[in-house]
Amino acid sequence: MYIKCWGTRGSLPVATTNARFLTLLEETINQARAGGISTTSELLAAAKDGKLFQPLCYGGNTSCTEVGHKGHSVFVDMGSGFREAGTAAIQSGAKEFHIFMTHMHWDHIMGMPFFVPIHVPGHKLNIYHVHRNAPEYIRINFNGVNFPLTWEQLGGKVEFHQLKPYQETIFGDLKVTPFVLDHPGGSFGYRCEAAGKSAAVGVDGEFKRLTPQELGRDHAFYQNLDLLLFDSQYEMSELASRFDWGHCSPNIGVDLALREGIKTLLFTHHDPWATEEKLRRMYANAVKYMHAQLDAHRTKWDAVQPGGPVLKMAYDGMKIEL
Ligand SMILES: [Zn+2]
Numbered sequence: 001m002y003i004k005c006w007g008t009r010g011s012l013p014v015a016t017t018n019a020r021f022l023t024l025l026e027e028t029i030n031q032a033r034a035g036g037i038s039t040t041s042e043l044l045a046a047a048k049d050g051k052l053f054q055p056l057c058y059g060g061n062t063s064c065t066e067v068g069h070k071g072h073s074v075f076v077d078m079g080s081g082f083r084e085a086g087t088a089a090i091q092s093g094a095k096e097f098h099i100f101m102t103h104m105h106w107d108h109i110m111g112m113p114f115f116v117p118i119h120v121p122g123h124k125l126n127i128y129h130v131h132r133n134a135p136e137y138i139r140i141n142f143n144g145v146n147f148p149l150t151w152e153q154l155g156g157k158v159e160f161h162q163l164k165p166y167q168e169t170i171f172g173d174l175k176v177t178p179f180v181l182d183h184p185g186g187s188f189g190y191r192c193e194a195a196g197k198s199a200a201v202g203v204d205g206e207f208k209r210l211t212p213q214e215l216g217r218d219h220a221f222y223q224n225l226d227l228l229l230f231d232s233q234y235e236m237s238e239l240a241s242r243f244d245w246g247h248c249s250p251n252i253g254v255d256l257a258l259r260e261g262i263k264t265l266l267f268t269h270h271d272p273w274a275t276e277e278k279l280r281r282m283y284a285n286a287v288k289y290m291h292a293q294l295d296a297h298r299t300k301w302d303a304v305q306p307g308g309p310v311l312k313m314a315y316d317g318m319k320i321e322l
């Protein structure tokens with residue numbers, strides 16, 4: 001099973017301005033110098049091998065994740081990262097696509113008009129949704145005003161599939177199941193399972209319900225995951241002032257991962273205001289927090305993965321094989 005992150009920002013895409021690029025360039029050169037690197041080829045090799053900051057730049061596309069296994073793949077959400085997924089899809093020759101919607105907030109649907117296959121006859125998008133009004137709120141963007149083309153003018157086909165919470169959809173060996181997240185207007189995560197591996201997309205979610213009792217039926221969707229994409233938009237110090245905004249913080253994901261035996265925790269839905277420097281700080285703090293908490297869960301983790309959960313910061317273009 002693989003997970004590909006096409007878009008890892010939350011709320012709004014962010015561009016890398018020239019000034020921002022120069023800051024990142026300066027930071028990279030300084031880091032390379034400190035490591036004794038003096039040539040371009042050494043610099044590129046160090047960057048690719050993760051010897052410099054990994055990544056050097058997180059990217060700025062909004063939510064879109066691909067999960068695939070043995071010739072079958074699904075997308076979760078159609079944020080601005082869906083545009084690049086469409087370019088790759090045209091190159092691969094794929095004709096039919098399956099997209100599972102967490103919810104209809106614009107950072108999760110804005111890429112759809114720019115997903116090239118939707119304009120090319122012979123292509124079909126299957127959109128799976130739990131929200132009853134999803135087709136209406138997706139079609140509304142193709143009214144000839146918000147986007148120049150109307151729904152009827154699209155070259156490809158789009159079919160909607162209404163799901164109930166916890167209803168499985170199966171593609172070959174790949175099973176996709178929605179579960180409930182805490183978010184204004186409601187949001188649904190998806191647990192994907194294939195060949196004994198499991199990965200779940202847990203955005204957008206505030207994780208107000210945390211105990212097994214509070215989670216109820218959703219509790220099982222976190223248990224023993226190989227990977228969880230976790231909504232970690234804010235630092236812990238920011239959470240109180242953003243109550244009910246629908247997003248969470250890395251340390252809460254760490255607590256969940258330690259308790260539920262989640263092997264890799266992938267932080268995503270980065271705040272559009274977060275610089276690379278802030279994201280690196282959030283990551284370092286989460287690693288420190290995890291190590292401080294690990295002893296309390298030592299018995300379980302010694303049998304699973306002695307170092308505890310692996311923590312990673314998602315970035316646009318990241319691909320993980322399970
Ligand atoms: Zn979002």
Ligand SMILES: [Zn+2]
Nearest residue numbers: 105183204246
């Ligand atoms: Zn949202």
